[in-house]
Amino acid sequence: MTSKTLKDAGKPVAEDSFAAQLLKGDGGGSETKGQTCLRVVDVSKVFPASGSASEPITALEPTSFDVPEGSITVLLGPSGCGKSTMLRMVAGLTEPTSGFIELEGKRVEGPGADRGMVFQSYTSFPWLTVRQNVEYGLRIGGVDRRMRRSEAEEFLHLVGLTEFADVYPSQLSGGMRQRVALARAMAPGPKILLLDEPYGALDYETRWKMQDLLLEIVDKTGLTALMVTHDIEEALYLADKVAIFKPHPGRLAEVVYPDVGRDEHEGKETLIVSEAFIHWQKHLLAGLRH
Numbered sequence: 001m002t003s004k005t006l007k008d009a010g011k012p013v014a015e016d017s018f019a020a021q022l023l024k025g026d027g028g029g030s031e032t033k034g035q036t037c038l039r040v041v042d043v044s045k046v047f048p049a050s051g052s053a054s055e056p057i058t059a060l061e062p063t064s065f066d067v068p069e070g071s072i073t074v075l076l077g078p079s080g081c082g083k084s085t086m087l088r089m090v091a092g093l094t095e096p097t098s099g100f101i102e103l104e105g106k107r108v109e110g111p112g113a114d115r116g117m118v119f120q121s122y123t124s125f126p127w128l129t130v131r132q133n134v135e136y137g138l139r140i141g142g143v144d145r146r147m148r149r150s151e152a153e154e155f156l157h158l159v160g161l162t163e164f165a166d167v168y169p170s171q172l173s174g175g176m177r178q179r180v181a182l183a184r185a186m187a188p189g190p191k192i193l194l195l196d197e198p199y200g201a202l203d204y205e206t207r208w209k210m211q212d213l214l215l216e217i218v219d220k221t222g223l224t225a226l227m228v229t230h231d232i233e234e235a236l237y238l239a240d241k242v243a244i245f246k247p248h249p250g251r252l253a254e255v256v257y258p259d260v261g262r263d264e265h266e267g268k269e270t271l272i273v274s275e276a277f278i279h280w281q282k283h284l285l286a287g288l289r290h
């Protein structure tokens, strides 16, 4: 894969910094690819009856899947099939009704810095500059000022925002704000990135650029990502593994490994009209409809 944003990724960076480890490929990437990063075992979620809901709502029936290290796994499905609920349980923001979740063998029992989240709505603090936003998680984690600064520089470079370090998020476009969110989520050194429809509010062109950026980051750093989308094209473009969910009640219907031959194409233009891509598009569409 060609690397635009990360073309200088090999340049020297602060010793022992998380960014340095990632860019040297010590972040868990190719060597460990194929091992399990996240395990979801028989996880269900039932919301109790309350207010307008006279009956409990089964958001998700018992669901099991795993997320291989250094890969992108996508949860795909229509509205209301429990994708976001699943991601929130992985994030530790909501407790499962049954089952359990393990991240690198450790039970998830609440939110933690080992998971970095990116949402559709821009999640940066408007009163902090771009740099301060990226430094925020490091500050909370007790990283000293000098190290914070150098880590933030590296992550800003990684997402192509070096020149915008001292502006406020309100001065940026939607795509750039999502770059800030990505850098901010990566800076504390999570084991996995959790992305909930991160590009849903972006126009096609910007979305495409952000998809390429995510592919480049995962490719370069070996980070693991679990992403929610309802967009089949996006799922196929990004995913090594796709878990197809269905609604009423929310449940996991099928897990596929769509081999669309991404590496055989220069970019998305030719990939999305290729035979393999269209084959998988039909497969996922049928999977969602049946």
Ligand SMILES: Nc1ncnc2c1ncn2[C@@H]1O[C@H](COP(=O)(O)OP(=O)(O)OP(=O)(O)O)[C@@H](O)[C@H]1O
Pocket: 047, 057, 058, 059, 077, 078, 079, 080, 081, 082, 083, 084, 085, 086, 230, 250
């Ligand atoms: N806090 C909550 N209380 C009650 N019901 C909820 C709550 N959160 C989600 N639900 C219900 O759980 C079901 C699954 O919702 P969820 O948001 O996880 O689906 P989704 O697939 O992510 O859909 P969307 O793409 O629209 O966000 C829906 O019926 C929803 O109304």
